[in-house]
Amino acid sequence: xxxxxxNITQEYSSEFVANSELxxxxxxxxxxxxxxxxxxSSSPSQAQIESELAEANPGKSKAKLVAxxxxxxxxxxxxxxxxxxxxxxxxxxxRWRKYGHKSVKNNIHPRSYYxxxxxxxxxxxxxxxxxxxxxxxxxxxxxxxxxxxEKLMESLIPFLKQLQFLSSFQNIIQPLHPC
DNA sequence: CGAATTTGACCAGCGC
DNA sequence: GCGCTGGTCAAATTCG
Numbered sequence: 001x002x003x004x005x006x007n008i009t010q011e012y013s014s015e016f017v018a019n020s021e022l023x024x025x026x027x028x029x030x031x032x033x034x035x036x037x038x039x040x041s042s043s044p045s046q047a048q049i050e051s052e053l054a055e056a057n058p059g060k061s062k063a064k065l066v067a068x069x070x071x072x073x074x075x076x077x078x079x080x081x082x083x084x085x086x087x088x089x090x091x092x093x094x095r096w097r098k099y100g101h102k103s104v105k106n107n108i109h110p111r112s113y114y115x116x117x118x119x120x121x122x123x124x125x126x127x128x129x130x131x132x133x134x135x136x137x138x139x140x141x142x143x144x145x146x147x148x149x150e151k152l153m154e155s156l157i158p159f160l161k162q163l164q165f166l167s168s169f170q171n172i173i174q175p176l177h178p179c
Numbered sequence: 180c181g182a183a184t185t186t187g188a189c190c191a192g193c194g195c
Numbered sequence: 196g197c198g199c200t201g202g203t204c205a206a207a208t209t210c211g
Contacts, residue, residue: 098184100203113202126202 081139088112088127088137093149096125107131118147 083090100113109129116123123143130136 097182099205100201101185102201102203105200111201124202 079141081141082130083137083139084135085137086135088129090127090137090139094118094123094145104128109134116145118145121146 081090095117096114097117098112099115101110102113103110107128108131111126111128114125114127121143123141123145125142126138126140128138128140130138
């Protein structure tokens, strides 16, 4: 099963482009789509990120940066991952609760809506297969997690406990060996 | 039995 | 104003 990055940030996205499982990424600042399927970028910051993505991803010409023409303010950034996978749900380390399932226009595959289970986190994601290519799973993240990845923490906890134990041990030894 | 998922209803935005 | 579409809610259902 392909594994998605643990923390979805703008900085992280260009790093993840190198993952061979990934087809391409779009950074979305909105959802305005035109009939021909194209999306446009407008703000300078988005253009800047787009060029950075292009530099980080020379072989993947499809990487696009998108602007939302929506008038609403404070729209969280959206990042779209295109992944070739037989399974719809990609393991990104976070726990998600499904809250919706909808068939969308011009696509035979329904779209699933998920929300992060963490009580203080409002990150959402949508999962949908491409109508043109059913092997491609499109995962769109909206917002940034404000908490650590649970799976990562689970694997780190034993190590941290060991560190804590060793540091307490060092506190006992240090008085005996000041150097 | 509690948690997670499913699914129909509802709402808001947009184009005509 | 109306219909279409996407997004969300919440009750019902399923699952472990």
